[in-house]
Amino acid sequence: MTTQHLTQSHLYIRLSGLIIQTIALVTLLTGCQSRVSDQQLKAWHQEAVAENDRLTQIQSADLSKNWRLTVQGQVNTPLTLTWPQIQASAKDSFNSLKPYPDSPSTPSNFRGISVNSLLDRAGVQAGATEVTIVASDAYYATMPLREFVRQEGLLAIEENGKPIRRTDGGPLHLVFNHGAKDQEVKAVRNEWVYYVTHLIIGTEPLRLKVGNAKTLNRFDLEKLPRHTMTTFVGYKIGWSAEPVKLVGVKLKDVLDSLNLQLPTNALIKVHRKAMIPKEAQKTVVLSADILKSCDVMLAYGWGPEAQNIPASKGGPLTLAYGKNCTSDAVKNLAWLPFVESITVEPEVKP
Numbered sequence: 001m002t003t004q005h006l007t008q009s010h011l012y013i014r015l016s017g018l019i020i021q022t023i024a025l026v027t028l029l030t031g032c033q034s035r036v037s038d039q040q041l042k043a044w045h046q047e048a049v050a051e052n053d054r055l056t057q058i059q060s061a062d063l064s065k066n067w068r069l070t071v072q073g074q075v076n077t078p079l080t081l082t083w084p085q086i087q088a089s090a091k092d093s094f095n096s097l098k099p100y101p102d103s104p105s106t107p108s109n110f111r112g113i114s115v116n117s118l119l120d121r122a123g124v125q126a127g128a129t130e131v132t133i134v135a136s137d138a139y140y141a142t143m144p145l146r147e148f149v150r151q152e153g154l155l156a157i158e159e160n161g162k163p164i165r166r167t168d169g170g171p172l173h174l175v176f177n178h179g180a181k182d183q184e185v186k187a188v189r190n191e192w193v194y195y196v197t198h199l200i201i202g203t204e205p206l207r208l209k210v211g212n213a214k215t216l217n218r219f220d221l222e223k224l225p226r227h228t229m230t231t232f233v234g235y236k237i238g239w240s241a242e243p244v245k246l247v248g249v250k251l252k253d254v255l256d257s258l259n260l261q262l263p264t265n266a267l268i269k270v271h272r273k274a275m276i277p278k279e280a281q282k283t284v285v286l287s288a289d290i291l292k293s294c295d296v297m298l299a300y301g302w303g304p305e306a307q308n309i310p311a312s313k314g315g316p317l318t319l320a321y322g323k324n325c326t327s328d329a330v331k332n333l334a335w336l337p338f339v340e341s342i343t344v345e346p347e348v349k350p
Helices: 009-032 038-064 083-089 115-122 145-150 182-187 218-222 251-257
Strands: 068-073 079-082 092-096 108-114 130-135 140-144 154-159 173-175 196-201 207-210 214-217 227-231 244-250 267-272 283-287 296-302 318-321 339-345
Touching (some): 079 115, 083 154, 130 145, 207 251, 214 218, 218 296, 244 318, 251 296, 251 339
Antiparallel strands (some): 068 079, 154 173, 227 244, 267 283, 267 339, 296 318
16 A cells, blocks of 8 residues: 555544444443443444444545546547446456455455446557556556556445445555465555546647636647756656656746736646646645746656656656745645646736
8 A cells, every 4th residue: 555545544543433432431331330241342342333334434425426537648539437427337346355464365356447448438549558547645656558458457436345435445446356476466556546536548648728818739838948957856656766857848938928917916826637627735826926036847858858758757747846946935835747727816818
């Protein structure tokens, strides 16, 4: 299990407090009243566990009702499925061992959507060799498409007949079909992904929507002054722990090219790929003043040959910051993979 996927464990702890409180009550009662039988203690414990499960399932249902799954990238027909459509398509199942250290030694039964069926519906284009799985908590993982197919990737909504709780990776958990071969189980541990929202086949074409003005592509960005810098990438997935040459354009030049005259109080919001468009947690907010003194960059290439940034590295477009961005206002800003749109508040028209 990845560190990113442990961030929701507090939900279980909070709900399991009901069990702890019940056990504490039982302990108090047994100290005051010796006639409480072992059978009664067991019954109380079972009631507490059942209530904990009930509350957790309610919470999971609330989270899942607005869930979306998007299949995009190098496909003929991009797909977006709502939760009812996901449920209706979840017709596949298998038994598989889970790869986590504390998992049971017996297989679990998973039911969900075969990724192979989604790939057939979307139509994978020639040349696509990888699939990148994006989760709602900003984690993503990439694996060869052939391995994805060979291991029968399944977007599971149920485990052993019950909806998968948020604390267990739900409502949509990517799992694989493998048996008792311990090495095979360990090999795919990082590819079992919690909270799946997107499957990116290969790398999608660069498209950047700027307010209501225009959607820009790679050709549009290459018309602008080229900006390069060599630096450590601010997010680690897909990148080495060494400085990398990035190629792209300054955010200021993008806005200037569209004749957007920013007032001094303007806020520029850069949005990454998200299940809910322009979700606050997937957005970086910049003041207009920052762009005057800091090389805020949209990178579309990397390395000596300025090759395209693939989805496995958070491409095709990423938000980066130059070495001259030293103010406290910038130091804590996140680098963003999968940049898709920019908005300006208050809205500025060309």
